[in-house]
Amino acid sequence: MYDPAVRLAGPGDALSVALLLHDFNTEFDEPVPKPDELARHLRGLLERAAITVLLAESEGLVVLRFQSSLLSESLDCYLEETYVVPSRRRCGIGTALIKAALRHARDRGAGYAYVGTGEEDVGARTLYEGLGFSHRRGHAIGPVNYFYEREV
Amino acid sequence: MYDPAVRLAGPGDALSVALLLHDFNTEFDEPVPKPDELARHLRGLLERAAITVLLAESEGLVVLRFQSSLLSESLDCYLEETYVVPSRRRCGIGTALIKAALRHARDRGAGYAYVGTGEEDVGARTLYEGLGFSHRRGHAIGPVNYFYEREV
Numbered sequence: 001m002y003d004p005a006v007r008l009a010g011p012g013d014a015l016s017v018a019l020l021l022h023d024f025n026t027e028f029d030e031p032v033p034k035p036d037e038l039a040r041h042l043r044g045l046l047e048r049a050a051i052t053v054l055l056a057e058s059e060g061l062v063v064l065r066f067q068s069s070l071l072s073e074s075l076d077c078y079l080e081e082t083y084v085v086p087s088r089r090r091c092g093i094g095t096a097l098i099k100a101a102l103r104h105a106r107d108r109g110a111g112y113a114y115v116g117t118g119e120e121d122v123g124a125r126t127l128y129e130g131l132g133f134s135h136r137r138g139h140a141i142g143p144v145n146y147f148y149e150r151e152v
Numbered sequence: 153m154y155d156p157a158v159r160l161a162g163p164g165d166a167l168s169v170a171l172l173l174h175d176f177n178t179e180f181d182e183p184v185p186k187p188d189e190l191a192r193h194l195r196g197l198l199e200r201a202a203i204t205v206l207l208a209e210s211e212g213l214v215v216l217r218f219q220s221s222l223l224s225e226s227l228d229c230y231l232e233e234t235y236v237v238p239s240r241r242r243c244g245i246g247t248a249l250i251k252a253a254l255r256h257a258r259d260r261g262a263g264y265a266y267v268g269t270g271e272e273d274v275g276a277r278t279l280y281e282g283l284g285f286s287h288r289r290g291h292a293i294g295p296v297n298y299f300y301e302r303e304v
Contacts, residue, residue, distance in 0.1 A: 135298035146287035147297040
């Protein structure tokens with residue numbers, strides 16, 4: 001399986017990250033700022049470490065958020081976005097990205113990771129389930145956990 | 153319907169918050185530090201505003217996390233925990249807490265809120281759905297969104 005180089009993005013990668021997130025949101029018909037405007041915003045987030053981005057160069061990315069755990073001294077890690085460009089799907093890039101994300105999270109002292117995904121997104125679900133994520137409480141046939149959201 | 157006073161917790165409320173979170177985790181058989189140890193940890197989180205807690209005194213709480221939105225200048229709000237003590241359930245305290253949380257989030261400039269909940273937790277799901285949250289994409293019969301998690 002193809003093993004892409006995955007590296008941590010810095011503020012200087014803001015435009016690369018913006019282009020990928022722009023394509024991602026455009027593909028799924030979600031509103032998104034123009035790439036140069038988005039790049040300015042993302043540069044600020046990267047500079048103050050409000051986001052952590054792992055990049056498989058122009059092929060894909062994962063955006064992480066770290067926060068202090070509520071009950072312990074460790075960190076929680078939210079996998080906010082995972083994207084692979086359409087022409088490079090089914091090559092193992094998603095797997096490489098999520099594996100790198102979990103490795104990075106472990107290195108930073110995270111003890112828990114979570115992610116929301118749609119029931120119809122079989123590719124993402126297979127990926128997460130193959131890497132040990134579960135949407136069922138406690139055991140393989142436990143009740144399902146739902147991801148609820150709303151605008152505020 | 154009972155309308156409890158809901159207020160923003162400060163570092164001086166760490167023990168009250170710890171006692172509620174201790175009872176919450178104990179009720180659901182989740183591991184949790186002793187209340188005094190947890191209170192010390194929570195005081196630190198409250199002091200550096202890593203968490204936002206809205207308290208209905210000794211009856212319940214909601215724990216929020218705010219983060220800069222990935223695509224805009226607004227904030228995202230994660231409702232990490234919502235708890236009402238067993239003897240005071242079905243009195244409207246959960247509704248008052250989530251309404252206060254949404255009001256607080258709006259006042260701080262949040263544009264989006266999310267929360268995970270189990271399919272069997274009909275009380276919580278009814279509460280969130282009644283306040284405009286959806287676990288379906290796009291429309292009422294859209295595909296369901298799942299909340300995946302794992303230890304790291």
